[in-house]
Amino acid sequence: MSDKVRIRRDIASMSAYTPTASLEVFAERLGLPVEELIKLDANENPFGPSPRVMEALARLPNMHIYPDPESGRLRDLLSDYTGVSAAQILCGAGADELIELILQLFIEPGDAIINTPPTFAMYGFNTPLYHGEVIDVYRRADFSLDLAAIEEAVRQREAKLVFLCSPNNPSGDLIPPAEIERLLELPATIIVDEAYIEFAEAESLAARVAAHPNLIVLRTMSKWAGLAGLRIGYGIFPSALMPQLWKIKQPYNVNVAADIAARASLKDVDFLLGHVRQLVKQRERLEVAFAELPYLSPYPSRANFVLNRVGGMSAADFRDRLARLGIIVRYYNKPRLDDHIRISAGRPEQIDRLLEALREFALD
Numbered sequence: 001m002s003d004k005v006r007i008r009r010d011i012a013s014m015s016a017y018t019p020t021a022s023l024e025v026f027a028e029r030l031g032l033p034v035e036e037l038i039k040l041d042a043n044e045n046p047f048g049p050s051p052r053v054m055e056a057l058a059r060l061p062n063m064h065i066y067p068d069p070e071s072g073r074l075r076d077l078l079s080d081y082t083g084v085s086a087a088q089i090l091c092g093a094g095a096d097e098l099i100e101l102i103l104q105l106f107i108e109p110g111d112a113i114i115n116t117p118p119t120f121a122m123y124g125f126n127t128p129l130y131h132g133e134v135i136d137v138y139r140r141a142d143f144s145l146d147l148a149a150i151e152e153a154v155r156q157r158e159a160k161l162v163f164l165c166s167p168n169n170p171s172g173d174l175i176p177p178a179e180i181e182r183l184l185e186l187p188a189t190i191i192v193d194e195a196y197i198e199f200a201e202a203e204s205l206a207a208r209v210a211a212h213p214n215l216i217v218l219r220t221m222s223k224w225a226g227l228a229g230l231r232i233g234y235g236i237f238p239s240a241l242m243p244q245l246w247k248i249k250q251p252y253n254v255n256v257a258a259d260i261a262a263r264a265s266l267k268d269v270d271f272l273l274g275h276v277r278q279l280v281k282q283r284e285r286l287e288v289a290f291a292e293l294p295y296l297s298p299y300p301s302r303a304n305f306v307l308n309r310v311g312g313m314s315a316a317d318f319r320d321r322l323a324r325l326g327i328i329v330r331y332y333n334k335p336r337l338d339d340h341i342r343i344s345a346g347r348p349e350q351i352d353r354l355l356e357a358l359r360e361f362a363l364d
Contacts, residue, residue: 017125032326040344041330043305045226047275050268053261069251077266082206091254095218095233107132112159118336123163143171154186165193167200170342172301189214196303198224198276206236213238224276225265232258279304282345305344315339325357
């Protein structure tokens, strides 16, 4: 790079995040038609959005006009859906943008956050971009939180933020509410990412935010509502933080298509939760089937995916063998997960094909 171009040295030396690819990219890589692929690597909802979304997008008006910078009508519907005040809700281009906003609001150079890997990668990925330090407090072997270690790390490092994912991605376990309550006693803000809460058949922590000035709950429309491609998420924040967040949020961060799709979804909740129930049924089916295979050891999950330890072959080889058959699953080449595979729940016919392929592996 030219010496006239002086980018940040820490970014020049960091590793890039590797996201999952689109169906079209996978098809090109594998030399297979898109329609033959089964994509089970990113926890997307294979049933897609509500028909009301497609109808609303087909007649989308005023694309030449900027969207409502406050997403007012969407926040009102989210208030009805979550049972919390619209005044405590902020919408974003996916929960990822809200993670960045939280870091912008709290982190000054040298401040620390607590990360609990293995978990969603974006907490640790984004923090250095905002000049923060990531303190990793690894989960136990069963992926439960090491509460004492988190408490010690917060106090020793004076960490401002603790990021938690519940149900956790990639392990699928739900953090007991009593553990969250214990951590809320810390001198830190606790962020609970509930991207998969609709699949957990458990109560969200959203209603508890009003009683805790240091609790933030993040939610998304990507998974349960089938809107991953439109990037729409929201956060539920303590009232005292909202004026500060409005100062730093990009004014037109939620585009008009995402806004209208989310609103249409929230008017068809029962239909979409029917899809959620079908995916939970397929997840349970996967857990039973995986446990019967000699080379997979599944972990209990409360999300729309199942994490497995792979034995008898490398996890990378397992992924590649499935990919050659047009079935795409997620492999993590990182500590504690280098021998694991995460597989998303899919439509019944997709799971039929997956399990048929896996049973053939067992006969090799």
